[in-house]
Each structure stands twice: as C-alpha cells, then as structure tokens.
Amino acid sequence: MLSKNLSKYVQSLHQKKYRQEHGAFLVEGAKSVREVLLSGFQVEILLITDQFYKENDLLPHNQRPRTEFVTPAELERVGTLASNNTALAVVKTRENRPLAAEPGELALVLDDVRDPGNLGTILRIADWYGIRKIICSDTTADVYNPKVISASKGSFTRVDWWYGDLVAWLKQQPDIPVYGAFLDGGNVHQTAFGGTGYLVMGNESNGISPEVAALVSRRVTIPRYGGAESLNVGIATAIILDNWRRGHPLAP
C-alpha cells in the first residue's frame, strides 16, 4: 500500500517543474525498469508488483533501492501509463554537462524538437545507430518527460544528452563538420560524410532556426519521389543516420 506522501511525490514528477526541483524522473514498464536497473542511473525508489518481483531476478533487499510492493491499480494511479502491471522506478536525473563529438564520432544536435514522442523515437534511433551523444537546444522537449522515456524503449540508458545554447556551443566547435537537414541541401545519397561531426535536426514545423542554420557547414536533403510534403523528424533522423553509417559502419 502506497503512502499518501509517496503517491504525491511520484505524481509530482509528471511535471517538469517538480522533476527539476527534486532532480528525479519516472521510468515505467517492465522493460524500461529492467534496463534502468542495469544502467549507470541511480534508482531512488522502486514500485513493483508481485508479478514483476516473481518474473525478475532482483538483487537482495539490502543491495537494491528502496522497494515498495504495489498493485497494478496503484501503479496506474501514480504513474502516466494507462496500463502498467509491472513496475515504476523513481530515478535521479544526471548532471547537465556539455558534450562534444570525439574523433570518429557523429553526435546529434536537436534544435527545438518539441514533441516528446519524437524525442523518444530519436533516442531509440540514435541508440540503434550507435550514436552516444545528443545536444539539445533549451527549447527541445524535456528528455525526462515520461513520454520521452517511454518512447525511447530503454534507449535513454545508452545515450547521453546535454541541454544548452546551441549557437554559443556550435561556435566553440569550429573545425568539425556540422551537417544539417534542410529541404534544399545536397542529396543525402550522394553526400560523402566524414566520420566525425554533428548532425543538426530542426523543429517539426519550422526546421532549423536561422541562427543555427548559419553555423551548419553542409546542408543535406533526403530526396523525395512522391507527393508527401515532409517526413517526420524521427524518420528523417533515421534515414540520414542510415546514410551516414554506410560510409562509417564500424560498430562502437
């Protein structure tokens, strides 16, 4: 049985304001909770059902985070998922530390990607293609939003991120190619990507902002063969990373 205080605490983490205040976020569902328990993230509280306990080899009581046994109804009441009969973890957020691409590395840069579902999908795609770092404008959706975490399908444990001022930050990266997705760039099928660089993806409606666009050194475009006006930003990210990986297929 969940205490009133704990219920309130968990529910408060649906909101960015309280996630920032408490330095904590929610991870929901069996797969995501299993992955976060095996990751470098610090789990503060674990809410689990009897079923989850039986189906998973958890560490002994004194070696695992504070654990409360709950019913599916309780999980659904305090969490954000319509259906959850397994687990929810309260996890400490990471420090927001600047990132940069190392030699041989491509890092993603997100300029005002607003939709949490898109951001979660982009984490999953980045993880698939072995991208380890995502640099986000301050206006990009909060990575700790439960919808982002959920859509990432556990990939948030394998990708690092930093939120900051993209313009100031890009100006400190003068000798590294900065690729950017535009509607009027060079054909991505014919782009000779270097191994090191940044790939900038822009806002769902407006694309890359003019200030950031001015710092892009190579504009790339996914060729279109039919009538659709645009591709979703997650889809476009996947296609460009797939094209980049053709020339740089080394697994990390």
Added chain:
Amino acid sequence: MLSKNLSKYVQSLHQKKYRQEHGAFLVEGAKSVREVLLSGFQVEILLITDQFYKENDLLPHNQRPRTEFVTPAELERVGTLASNNTALAVVKTRENRPLAAEPGELALVLDDVRDPGNLGTILRIADWYGIRKIICSDTTADVYNPKVISASKGSFTRVDWWYGDLVAWLKQQPDIPVYGAFLDGGNVHQTAFGGTGYLVMGNESNGISPEVAALVSRRVTIPRYGGAESLNVGIATAIILDNWRRGHPLAP
C-alpha cells in the same frame, strides 16, 4: 447548427463497423480536407467553419458536396480530433480491388501491422518515396480509421491499397522478387534491389508471419550499430525504401 441525425451519422463513422455499413469515412483538419477535395475521392458531406470558408477557395455551392457550416465546438464534438477549428469531410470509401506491382514498380505489403499511427506513417512514407500501392493483410489496421487518415497527413489521397489474404495473393505473384524485413537477413546496405518487386513489413511485435515468410524470396535487415533492440515498423519501412531508391531514383 448540426442536426441530430447528421451528428449521429458522423459519430458512427468513428467505428469500423459503421464505416463498412455506410461505405464512408472521416477526413479531419484543414490540410487533409483540402487534399481530399482535390483528390479522386468522392466527398459526401463537408462540415466547415466560417474561418475555413474564408481561407479557402471552395467551388460554388452547386458544384461542391453538401456543405454545413459549423462551429469548432461542433467539429470537436462529432469528430475525433481534440482540436479542430477548420473542417471535416465525410468521404466515400473505395472499392477493395486487388493490386499488383507493374514492371519497374515496388509495392508495399503489410502483414498484420496493427497500430493505426504506424499505418498512417507508412502511407506518408510510401507517398514520399513514390510508392503507389500497399497490399494489406486482413488483420492490418483499417486504413479508414480516423487515426490512420490523420497520421498520413494527406498522403492517403495518393496511395492505393487492397486488403486480402496475403498468402493466396503472393502465390499468384511467382516471378516477382519479394523482399521482406527480418532481423536475420542480408544487409540492406549491400542488397542489390531490382526495380520491380514487393517489400513485406511485418507485425510490430512478431514481425512477418511464418506463412508469409515462406513466400519471401529475399530477406533484408537494417544493420544495427548500438543497443536498441528494434526499430519501429514505420522507421524500418522508411530506411528500406530509402535504400531501394538509391538504385532506382526515377521519380514516378
């Protein structure tokens, strides 16, 4: 002001049973309604706000479908969108006629793609890559589901589909390459795609069914470089079509 009967009719079309009974479906939002009015689809009834009327050059009264002026609140009450201050069209469904790939054409085959959002995304991607035909298993989500239509962003007007028994149908296509997306196939970066063929995409959880898999002549796989277990079916479709188009870049 909407009559009670018309409200009921529109609301009934949220459900597949009534869409089939009436042979009609809903198209919602300004962009989608504009596209369907310019398409070959037969629009039965148009519900529009004053704002939509002012901002669009509609045909004269006697040359356009039955038109009712409504408020945004009425649109939101009878439609499926949380927010709609523009338009809704009731549109006649098309006859379900078998399709086949012509020489030089790649057609998509969907084996039990269940999520309406995924199907809508796939329509949009197909349209981007100039794919004109989608053959769906009977268990695939209903293309006339308002969520599919909405997620397709107007692309449903430029792609044709047929629902039927994939196994029986594929057996009638003996001399055409049938590509299929699997986790254990040949690297899609090294696949020499022919211009003509079918590309089969499978269910979100289970992939392509064994019965259909037996009829796939070339298994392809998107190489993975990181930790994510899988890619969403819409993303995977986009990546494979992008790889196919590299070798077959002719616009239709």
